[in-house]
Amino acid sequence: MNNIKNIMLTLEFDGTRYSGWQEQDNAVTVCRTVTDALEKITGKSVSLIGCSRTDAGVHALNYVCNFMSDTSIPPRKVCFALNTELPGDIVCKFSDESPEGFHARFSAVSKRYIYLIQNTRFGSAIYRNLYYHFPDRLDAGLMRQATGYMVGEHDFRAFMASGSRIADTVRTIYSLDVTEHEDIVEINISGDGFLYNMVRIIAGTLIDVGIKKIVPEGIKDIILSLDRKNAGRTVPAHGLYLAEVRYD
Amino acid sequence: MNNIKNIMLTLEFDGTRYSGWQEQDNAVTVCRTVTDALEKITGKSVSLIGCSRTDAGVHALNYVCNFMSDTSIPPRKVCFALNTELPGDIVCKFSDESPEGFHARFSAVSKRYIYLIQNTRFGSAIYRNLYYHFPDRLDAGLMRQATGYMVGEHDFRAFMASGSRIADTVRTIYSLDVTEHEDIVEINISGDGFLYNMVRIIAGTLIDVGIKKIVPEGIKDIILSLDRKNAGRTVPAHGLYLAEVRYD
DSSP states (O other): OTTOEEEEEEEEEOGGGSSOSSOOTTSOOHHHHHHHHHHHHHSSOOOOEESOOOOTTOEEEEEEEEEEEOOSSOGGGHHHHHHHHSOTTEEEEEEEEOOTTOOTTTTEEEEEEEEEEEOSSSOOSTTTTTSEEOOSOOOHHHHHHHHTTTSEEEEOGGGSOTTOOOSOOEEEEEEEEEEEETTEEEEEEEESOOOTTHHHHHHHHHHHHHTTSSOTTHHHHHHHHTOGGGSOOOOOGGGEEEEEEEEO | OTTOEEEEEEEEEOGGGSSOSSOOTTSOOHHHHHHHHHHHHHSSOOOOEESOOOOTTOEEEEEEEEEEEOOSSOGGGHHHHHHHHSOTTEEEEEEEEOOTTOOTTTTEEEEEEEEEEEOSSSOOSTTTTTSEEOOSOOOHHHHHHHHTTTSEEEEOGGGSOTTOOOSOOEEEEEEEEEEEETTEEEEEEEESOOOTTHHHHHHHHHHHHHTTSSOTTHHHHHHHHTOGGGSOOOOOGGGEEEEEEEEO
């Protein structure tokens, strides 16, 4: 039993054809696909722990997960073996042994997400699954102003999908930036954790600021209202990327 | 008959699931797909002229085509109507009436292509159909040196797919640049016309320069040899983009 190692993986995946990360009956999930590949290369049953649930269609640049295994494959070589068994839309970029108590979800101290909006008249054919196409002109300057009211520790109940049953809805946003690169508006957000659909509702609310439906200072009242109805739309999953997970 | 207009379209397409532009039996082509959509919106048979053949898997940022029609849809509105009938991987970005003699292929005076290489250990999951993944470290400085021997008017027979039966293999490359953006090496090439597979063989030859298999000055002899065997590999279609077509 002392040969059992705690192995962590960093994955990039295109979420387009997956029903998200987490295991579900009758659905193709990233977790199931990676688990199948790990079981193939290790020859044993694997229980894979992911850093986060992700919705159907959401992408990841650096998704962290871990599993216990007595495999003879050196931990740093697991990524090479794994990539031979994974489909092209999931790539293991890095693997290593992690400290004994490491848990991809519970050990995480912060996460960073990116939301990409293509702000052009017509959407892109090439990037159709990678950007959310929004045709009305966005004022990124106003969106940047609005972010100032969101950063910090707040009760983000108004930015949680209605129907969620989480008691503690206080979260801390460490940073929230809106940048423009040609026709792309990029929202970059990091925090200690996010409520269900919180990033997509924040992005949708910033879009409402960008089209002047909400004034930047209005964010303050939306947060205080604790009412989902006052925040903006939940924008689609395919513009969302889990970009980074940090551990101590 | 005097209501017949010559209408030109600019298309963006993701070539992943198409057998190229040109009509073929039993194959899904971009030309067939766009023609079907045009026939649906105009209610009449359409004969669509493309600016260029493209291979299976090749993408286009600005593909130009034209057709004659007596449709009542104003030429500048054709793109809006057309996008309602096109699949998501083809988008019409622009449409307008063009001069009577305009022919998307014969009127073209130059074309510009982009070839994108992802120079990392593992390929990207998200961009797997949009970049050619090449794991060995490329020296872009050497590649840039090599481009100097390619620019200008030359007989490019050594850079044409073997088996092609074109008599006149003299072409002029107007510009050829190699740039790096993080892990991406971008080859940008414009010329008066390109032989079959010429851009992909030039990109493959520049890769051989980048890994020091060919010295930059070696390009001179490869061109003079007129022998396909002396040039580099034909790199895959999915890294190639038709970026621009120019008309007088």
